[in-house]
Amino acid sequence: MFVFLVCVSVVVLSAVFVKQSHSFANEIKKVQTETLNISKEELELSKLMDNIGKELKKENLQFTLQHGELNNKPVEFTVKFPVEQKVDKALKDKIQSIASSVIKKNKFNPEQIKINVINVLSETQDFKSQIDDLGGQIGLKLIENNYKAFAIEPNALSEKEAKIHIKLPVENLDESTKLKIQKIATEVIQEHNFDLSKFTINVQGYLEGQTY
Numbered sequence: 001m002f003v004f005l006v007c008v009s010v011v012v013l014s015a016v017f018v019k020q021s022h023s024f025a026n027e028i029k030k031v032q033t034e035t036l037n038i039s040k041e042e043l044e045l046s047k048l049m050d051n052i053g054k055e056l057k058k059e060n061l062q063f064t065l066q067h068g069e070l071n072n073k074p075v076e077f078t079v080k081f082p083v084e085q086k087v088d089k090a091l092k093d094k095i096q097s098i099a100s101s102v103i104k105k106n107k108f109n110p111e112q113i114k115i116n117v118i119n120v121l122s123e124t125q126d127f128k129s130q131i132d133d134l135g136g137q138i139g140l141k142l143i144e145n146n147y148k149a150f151a152i153e154p155n156a157l158s159e160k161e162a163k164i165h166i167k168l169p170v171e172n173l174d175e176s177t178k179l180k181i182q183k184i185a186t187e188v189i190q191e192h193n194f195d196l197s198k199f200t201i202n203v204q205g206y207l208e209g210q211t212y
Helices: 040-057 089-105 127-144 175-191
Strands: 004-007 064-068 075-081 113-119 149-156 162-169 199-206
Touching: 040 064, 040 075, 040 089, 075 089, 089 113, 127 149, 127 162, 127 175, 162 175, 175 199
Parallel strands: 075 113, 162 199
Antiparallel strands: 004 149, 064 075, 149 162
């Protein structure tokens, strides 16, 4: 489950953020408390992603970078740009060229790594990915409206319907605040041309120390 979590100023990112500003934090995940066993291959891929991010950062572009891997299949890196950034062939070629150069320098086989360059909420994404990104966009708008502690859980219920859970500390949540947050979420959904009738927006409180 994707969770967009903000608690005061502490966040855990699921992607490498490559701009000094945090204005495009659409891939924030819930803090995982368990210890993860990371293989050597996963560690090397993480380092590779970090190196690609450092090179792309030099282009002064605003984006996030993710990677995924399936057993015995090529690795897939995805560079995501905000909706206002035009992603044309020239930009895609430039990003892919930079990434390929880094891949070769790090002695990986370029044929085993696929590079995707897309907009957030791109029509080429599946519905679940679009809803995950939409949750991030709602989170950004809440930050802009000075909400400091909240969690967002966007869930795709089907290929057309979704539920957005937004949670705030109980001491910060009253009926007026709940209505304001629902209004913000509604506006973001409509701005991105989704059918509002297919969405359920649930705003609720949580106690300190409660599992989200």
